[in-house]
Amino acid sequence: xxxxxxxxxxxxxxxxxxxxxxxxxxxxxxxxxxxxxxxxxxxxxxxxxxxxxxxxxxxxxxxxxxxxxxxxxxxxxxxxxxxxxxxxxxxxxxxxxxxxxxxxxxxxxxxxxxxxxxxxxxxxxxxxxxxxxxxxxxxxxxxxxxxxxxxxxxxxxxxxxxxxxxxxxxxxxxxxxxxxxxxxxxxxxxxxxxxxxxxxxxxxxxxxxxxxxxxxxxxxxxxxxxxxxxxxxxxxxxxxxxxxxxxxxxxxxxxxxxxxxxxxxxxxxxxxxxxxxxxxxxxxxxxxxxxxxxxxxxxxxxxxxxxxxxxxxxxxxxxxxxxxxxxxxxxxxxxxxxxxxxxxxxxxxxxxxxxxxxxxxxxxxxxxxxxxxxxxxxxxxxxxxxxxxxxxxxxxxxxxxxxxxxxxxxxxxxxxxxxxxxxxxxxxxxxxxxxxxxxxxxxxxxxxxxxxxxxxxxxxxxxxxxxxxxxxxxxxxxxxxxxxxxxxxxxxxxxxxxxxxxxxxxxxxxxxxxxxxxxxxxxxxxxxxxxxxxxxxxxxxxxxxxxxxxxxxxxxxxxxxxxxxxxxxxxxxxxxxxxxxxxxxxxxxxxxxxxxxxxxxxxxxxxxxxxxxxxxxxxxxxxxxxxxxxxx
Amino acid sequence: xxxxxxxxxxxxxxxxxxxxxxxxxxxxxxxxxxxxxxxxxxxxxxxxxxxxxxxxxxxxxxxxxxxxxxxxxxxxxxxxxxxxxxxxxxxxxxxxxxxxxxxxxxxxxxxxxxxxxxxxxxxxxxxxxxxxxxxxxxxxxxxxxxxxxxxxxxxxxxxx
Ligand SMILES: Cc1cc2nc3c(=O)[nH]c(=O)nc-3n(C[C@H](O)[C@H](O)[C@H](O)COP(=O)(O)OP(=O)(O)OC[C@H]3O[C@@H](n4cnc5c(N)ncnc54)[C@H](O)[C@@H]3O)c2cc1C
Ligand code: SF4
Numbered sequence: 180x181x182x183x184x185x186x187x188x189x190x191x192x193x194x195x196x197x198x199x200x201x202x203x204x205x206x207x208x209x210x211x212x213x214x215x216x217x218x219x220x221x222x223x224x225x226x227x228x229x230x231x232x233x234x235x236x237x238x239x240x241x242x243x244x245x246x247x248x249x250x251x252x253x254x255x256x257x258x259x260x261x262x263x264x265x266x267x268x269x270x271x272x273x274x275x276x277x278x279x280x281x282x283x284x285x286x287x288x289x290x291x292x293x294x295x296x297x298x299x300x301x302x303x304x305x306x307x308x309x310x311x312x313x314x315x316x317x318x319x320x321x322x323x324x325x326x327x328x329x330x331x332x333x334x335x336x337x338x339x340x341x342x343x344x345x346x347x348x349x350x351x352x353x354x355x356x357x358x359x360x361x362x363x364x365x366x367x368x369x370x371x372x373x374x375x376x377x378x379x380x381x382x383x384x385x386x387x388x389x390x391x392x393x394x395x396x397x398x399x400x401x402x403x404x405x406x407x408x409x410x411x412x413x414x415x416x417x418x419x420x421x422x423x424x425x426x427x428x429x430x431x432x433x434x435x436x437x438x439x440x441x442x443x444x445x446x447x448x449x450x451x452x453x454x455x456x457x458x459x460x461x462x463x464x465x466x467x468x469x470x471x472x473x474x475x476x477x478x479x480x481x482x483x484x485x486x487x488x489x490x491x492x493x494x495x496x497x498x499x500x501x502x503x504x505x506x507x508x509x510x511x512x513x514x515x516x517x518x519x520x521x522x523x524x525x526x527x528x529x530x531x532x533x534x535x536x537x538x539x540x541x542x543x544x545x546x547x548x549x550x551x552x553x554x555x556x557x558x559x560x561x562x563x564x565x566x567x568x569x570x571x572x573x574x575x576x577x578x579x580x581x582x583x584x585x586x587x588x589x590x591x592x593x594x595x596x597x598x599x600x601x602x603x604x605x606x607x608x609x610x611x612x613x614x615x616x617x618x619x620x621x622x623x624x625x626x627x628x629x630x631x632x633x634x635x636x637x638x639x640x641x642x643x644x645x646x647x648x649x650x651x652x653x654x655x656x657x658x659x660x661x662x663x664x665x666x667x668x669x670x671x672x673x674x675x676x677x678x679x680x681x682x683x684x685x686x687x688x689x690x691x692x693x694x695x696x697x698x699x700x701x702x703x704x705x706x707x708x709x710x711x712x713x714x715x716x717x718x719x720x721x722x723x724x725x726x727x728x729x730x731x732x733x734x735x736x737x738x739x740x741x742x743x744x745x746x747x748x749x750x751x752x753x754x755x756x757x758x759x760x761x762x763x764x765x766x767x768x769x770x771x772x773x774x775x776x777x778x779x780x781x782x783x784x785x786x787x788x789x790x791x792x793x794x795x796x797x798x799x800x801x802x803x804x805x806x807x808x809x810x811x
Numbered sequence: 812x813x814x815x816x817x818x819x820x821x822x823x824x825x826x827x828x829x830x831x832x833x834x835x836x837x838x839x840x841x842x843x844x845x846x847x848x849x850x851x852x853x854x855x856x857x858x859x860x861x862x863x864x865x866x867x868x869x870x871x872x873x874x875x876x877x878x879x880x881x882x883x884x885x886x887x888x889x890x891x892x893x894x895x896x897x898x899x900x901x902x903x904x905x906x907x908x909x910x911x912x913x914x915x916x917x918x919x920x921x922x923x924x925x926x927x928x929x930x931x932x933x934x935x936x937x938x939x940x941x942x943x944x945x946x947x948x949x950x951x952x953x954x955x956x957x958x959x960x961x962x963x964x965x966x967x968x969x970x971x
Pocket of ligand 2 (some may be wrong): 187411440441442443444446447449450451452453454564565566634708946
């Protein structure tokens, strides 16, 4: 460094990671283990990484009227986040958005995220399937969306690394056999698969082997109920890792607790025993070279003028309830944005960086979800165990993708909680309490009749969740509007969102499949889509009307590609325009397939860590590196 | 035990009697929630002693059958107490009843306490447990719930 006017001392690190969520926690783990000095700046508070803080969140969730994903987590005006309750449907269709997201699209973006140490995966469901090899080249093979600059095979070893890190429970043989996923010979997951629910078994008994056409002229598809890989603790696989086995991680603050899923059926919004993976578990194993600073909202990435970035500017606050904060900077050789798909795009836009391609913020994707729901002819055992333990995987790929979005079918173990707010909606209805207090109320049932009716009705509930691949479209995007700022003066994200006809055709096909599934099951179908307060995602398509929900799977906002001309990050998630700026997370994904995205995101992130390590090593050569601590 | 020892009176006996009629659950189950006192106090606080008194009179006049209540205020109180027991949530009253009672508090629904959610009776109606509380244990979700047939087993699938 040349001598110049003295600058205020700014702490210097090898790496600054923005965000202590799933992606950021993995980066800090990997680079910290290699001896790099890592500073993690986290916008939210860290009340959840202590046992009392966890119990407080649990109480908050129990006391919440609506057990939505963000119910346990305290609002934070210094680092606001969206909530699914921010959206209201209008009586004749259309929607209103009142919360953190400003929305101006034809359809609402219906997913939330969480800003607190640990991030959105505090309230994720924890399903951890791999993407299908076909999902990586949808444009080449099926003529829609965008292709990855990588193939499944490039990611395969990193999938294994991610499964180790998250402690995934699954059955590789079944995944290979039923879905066609390639695994190396002899591979087993760290833990045995999560047992499937009674409901899964009933559905399997009635559907397995049945051949079905989604339309009269379509080819036949053979149905099969397949268990889903989960990032939640089941029985460790003694044969894992060449017979070394796997040691499950227990709860943060109470490590011998939560080593097994005990069936709390509360994974979203919070697993009481922490049997489900959260990034707090990775954080608990960070090396001493990792420093976490919470209450630190990054507002801008700082540049040197030569394309390289210098570090970040952040707003440090003490009390979430007070607007007081101080502006600080942190410098590092490498900056890694891991703030979630929407927030990463927002930061790049606010910093005016990485946008030579014009793609920053564009290609916003989610997994739009169609729910269908009904009653079995006998008790189904709803509200027990993880939210979904099995699914139908046969619509995930194949030639039909040319015409319509593919989909994964999750068998929903939690009754009608998502489609109809059960069981509280059922109690209200049977008591004659209508949603609108100005309307006259029905007479209502009481006593033994009420009890019997509820048991008979709620006890037979089940649902299907059809999750669609959404194609990357540049019109679906995140922008920022300086006229709308949060408490710290940072512009809030504006979302423009719609579904392509490809997706809408997928939704219509899935509904036709669902109709057949209900018939095959001999179940009473109660599915109905009507506009109104609780249906912001209601829309018409062709002759039909549908309603979709968000899955929480934000992706695509800093899209990865093979060319700097049309993508934001390279195959290492490194910004094309800035050699020492990475943007990691689902925001990099050019297509999302139909699998829940976080395992793929984790694999991609671990792969990027190798490149980050090489970048740092090159920068520091010939300085000797320390051996990673505690490693052979 | 000395039969001359005074037996302490049970807490809120009238409220429990009424709650048995409203919910269809017996006294033993209701008391087992540990919430009798809290629910009694919540009801009195929400609608006032006078309205509770009129409700009790109306219920007696209906022969103790909540289905026979004709007065809309009393019927809404019956709905509210039952809702409270089943879900731990005091519900919104109907707007006209809220006005008729001259309530000064906002007419909003709220969960009375975290335990109230946990002790909601609705879960028992179908042999369930409150999600996030009272976990039944690893793998229990694979077993048939009471009243359900064992699923037909396929070729060794899931034979745990
Ligand atoms: C209800 C729900 C269920 C889900 N279920 C599944 C599932 O079953 N399977 C699956 O694969 N995926 C699931 N997901 C998606 C999954 O949660 C996300 O893909 C994943 O958490 C994204 O990780 P991330 O690290 O990119 O972002 P996050 O986990 O959101 O972490 C970002 C972190 O950055 C911090 N941050 C944000 N802005 C700033 C800033 N300006 N400065 C500093 N820090 C900042 C945040 O506070 C947060 O800690 C679900 C999501 C939801 C909402
Ligand atoms: S089912 Fe219960 S114990 Fe298992 S992961 Fe979900 S919340 Fe945790």
